[in-house]
Amino acid sequence: MSPALEGRDEFNVTRAAFAATIGNMLEFYDFITYSFFAIEIGHTFFPAQSEYGSLMLSLATFGAGFVTRPIGGVVLGIFSDRVGRRPAMLLSFALMGAAILTIALTPSYAAIGVAAPIVVIAARMVQGFALGGEVGPTTAYLIEIASPRRRGVVVAWQPASQEIAATTGALVGVILSSVMSPEMLQTYGWRLAFLIGAVCLPFGLWMRRTLPETISHGERAAGSAESSSHVALARRHVRVIVLALMILASGTISTYVTQYMTTYAKTTLHVSSSLAFTVSLVSNGLQIIGAVFGGWLADRFGRKPIMFWPQLVVLVLTYPAFLWIVQAPGAWSLLFGFGILSFIGSLPFTAFYAAFTEALPQNIRGGVFATIYAVAIATFGGTAQLVVTWLLHVTGDPLAPSWYLLLAATVGLIAMGLMPETAPVKVGER
Numbered sequence: 401m402s403p404a405l406e407g408r409d410e411f412n413v414t415r416a417a418f419a420a421t422i423g424n425m426l427e428f429y430d431f432i433t434y435s436f437f438a439i440e441i442g443h444t445f446f447p448a449q450s451e452y453g454s455l456m457l458s459l460a461t462f463g464a465g466f467v468t469r470p471i472g473g474v475v476l477g478i479f480s481d482r483v484g485r486r487p488a489m490l491l492s493f494a495l496m497g498a499a500i501l502t503i504a505l506t507p508s509y510a511a512i513g514v515a516a517p518i519v520v521i522a523a524r525m526v527q528g529f530a531l532g533g534e535v536g537p538t539t540a541y542l543i544e545i546a547s548p549r550r551r552g553v554v555v556a557w558q559p560a561s562q563e564i565a566a567t568t569g570a571l572v573g574v575i576l577s578s579v580m581s582p583e584m585l586q587t588y589g590w591r592l593a594f595l596i597g598a599v600c601l602p603f604g605l606w607m608r609r610t611l612p613e614t615i616s617h618g619e620r621a622a623g624s625a626e627s628s629s630h631v632a633l634a635r636r637h638v639r640v641i642v643l644a645l646m647i648l649a650s651g652t653i654s655t656y657v658t659q660y661m662t663t664y665a666k667t668t669l670h671v672s673s674s675l676a677f678t679v680s681l682v683s684n685g686l687q688i689i690g691a692v693f694g695g696w697l698a699d700r701f702g703r704k705p706i707m708f709w710p711q712l713v714v715l716v717l718t719y720p721a722f723l724w725i726v727q728a729p730g731a732w733s734l735l736f737g738f739g740i741l742s743f744i745g746s747l748p749f750t751a752f753y754a755a756f757t758e759a760l761p762q763n764i765r766g767g768v769f770a771t772i773y774a775v776a777i778a779t780f781g782g783t784a785q786l787v788v789t790w791l792l793h794v795t796g797d798p799l800a801p802s803w804y805l806l807l808a809a810t811v812g813l814i815a816m817g818l819m820p821e822t823a824p825v826k827v828g829e830r
Contacts, residue, residue, distance in 0.1 A: 416545050417554055419607035420485075420538045421561035422600065423493045427531050428562040429597040430500050432569035432684075436662050436677065437590035438785075444508045444586070445517045452793060456786070461517070465524035466781055469532035469774040476533020477770025478630060481763055484613045485541040488766070492530040492537075493608060497601040499527030504594035532777075536770020543757045543765075544614035548824040549699060555757065556695030556750045563687040563746070566659065570681035572596055573662070577673040615762070633764045641772055643815040644756045647707075648776035650812025651749050654714075656784035657801055657808075658683065658745075661738060664788070668798050669729040679734045683742035690746030698751035702823045707755070707816040710747035715809040717741060722802035748816060758822040780808075 434441065442458030472492070480488035502523040509516045539558050546554035572593050580589045634641065661683075665676035698706045721737040760768050784804070791800035 413545050413550075413554060416611055417542055417557040418561075419604075419611050420489065420541045420545075421557045422604040422607060423489060423496060423534045424538060424558065424561040425565040425568075426493070426496055426500070426597060426600060426604065427534060428565035429569045430496075430527070430594065432566045432659050432680075433572070433590075433593045433597065436569060436573045436680070437585070437593060438663055439667075440586050440590045444590075445506075445520050447509055456789065457517075460786065461521055461524055464521050465528035465531070466778040466783075468525045468528040469778040470771065472529035472532025472534075473536060473770040473772075473774030474532075474767065476530075477536040477767035477774075479533070480537035480540065480766035480770070481615075481630070484615050485537045485544070485766065486608065486611050486613050488533060488537045489541070489611070490605065490608050492534045493601075493604055495530035496527055496534070497598065497605075499523045499530065500594055500598050501601075503527075504591050504598065528778075532774035533770050535773045536768070537766045539753055539757050539769055540762070540765040541611075541614055543754070544762070551758070551824070552695035552698035552703075552750060552754050553692070554695075555754045556692045558753050559691040559694075559746065559749050560688050562655075563684050563691060567681060567684040567688060569593070569597075570662075570677055570684055574674060574677040574681055577677055630764055630767060633761065634768050637760060637768070640756065640759045640820065641768065643819050644752075645772050645776055646815035647752050647756075647812050647819070648773055649780045650808045650815070651752075652776050652781040653784050653808035654745055654805060654812075656781045657788055657805055658738070658742065660785045660788055660801075663785075664792075664801065665729075665734065668792055669726070669734075671729055671734070675731055675734065678731075679738055682735050683738045686739050686743040687746040690743045691750050694747035694750035695754070697747070698754055698823070702821050703751045703755035703758075704816070704819060704821045706751040707748040707819060708813070710744050711809065711813045711816055714741060714745045715806065715813055717744070718805050718809060719799075719802050722799055722805075726798045748812075752816070752819070755819055755822045758824065759820065 438458045441461075446457035446461070476488050476492055479491075500523075503520055506516055506519045506523070535558070539555065542555045542557060543551055576585060576589045576593060659680070662676045662680045665671045665679060666673055694706055694710075718741065721741050725733045725737045757765060757769060788801045788804060791804065792798070
């Protein structure tokens with residue numbers, strides 16, 4: 401635990417972990433909601449001559465938020481190392497909230513013309529900047545508030561919070577698609593989904609303002625004095641950083657392709673909207689369990705085995721699961737096939753978050769993690785759904801998403817096999 405927290409008997413790790421990751425919840429709720437309603441958003445802001453053209457313009461705007469992520473990762477990540485985790489998390493959350501409200505309240509193209517897509521794209525870019533600096537400082541904060549024997553479980557709040565948000569987004573989607581007609585969803589249903597997420601804004605800002613800082617004044621002063629050596633310090637860890645980039649690329653592609661499955665199920669497999677949303681709800685719920693369980697396993701058996709073996713299982717199961725889903729699309733194949741992949745695939749990444757954060761010294765931890773995460777998200781997350789949509793369009797093969805997932809899983813497996821073990825407590829001592 402960070403020296404800045406020593407002596408705080410009243411300090412509650414669970415409460416602090418929840419407050420730190422509420423920004424991740426809002427991030428993924430927003431991104432999952434955008435993915436779920438990509439068709440409706442495309443019709444609202446990007447009318448085109450074809451359904452495919454409208455959807456691609458909508459997904460391109462979804463990707464626009466990734467362009468500014470690396471900038472946010474560098475600026476807010478380094479800010480968290482020099483000034484503190486709490487002010488960086490407060491700033492990113494405030495910017496994120498302003499962006500989601502802007503998107504939800506912007507009039508349609510039919511109402512204000514070309515100004516509508518311009519405003520939405522600008523909001524996505526502001527949001528991307530904020531999100532780029534969100535994960536690094538919060539993951540560093542979670543490592544710094546946890547005792548060595550419980551770091552895996554505490555860091556599990558990071559991926560678990562993302563899946564909690566995704567599950568909530570899927571649940572909102574199921575409810576809205578069940579009670580609203582397609583016309584109502586098109587007109588204002590998707591906006592209502594965004595505004596539901598914005599409800600947490602004042603609560604999240606209040607909770608983050610009450611967080612104790614994990615970097616003492618002395619550590620901040622030292623970090624400022626060494627500011628010019630931030631890049632030089634990172635170069636000492638270049639091997640781990642490159643491996644982390646490969647793993648994050650793999651995980652990002654898997655995450656965003658999986659979240660695209662709602663649109664995929666509706667437009668390619670032609671199942672009902674309610675079943676498509678239910679599949680997302682179940683698979684995201686299983687990923688919450690997998691993230692926490694993966695953290696517990698990483699504390700008990702070390703980081704590396706919990707990264708490698710589940711990833712290998714995912715690599716083996718991906719194509720058979722997709723083949724089953726495509727040949728027999730229905731509730732059983734979709735729920736069981738995606739559910740198994742989601743659960744097993746969520747196990748390695750809690751261990752990875754802990755391993756990568758532990759491998760970095762505190763004075764560059766927030767900045768390096770945020771930057772590498774943002775670069776991976778911007779490069780592979782922002783393009784994942786566009787690539788899958790394009791592959792489906794040009795090949796006409798409903799198995800196309802599995803090809804991309806197999807490539808990503810292979811790259812991730814190789815990098816996980818090369819990552820060093822960083823668990824602070826030896827397995828035999830547990």
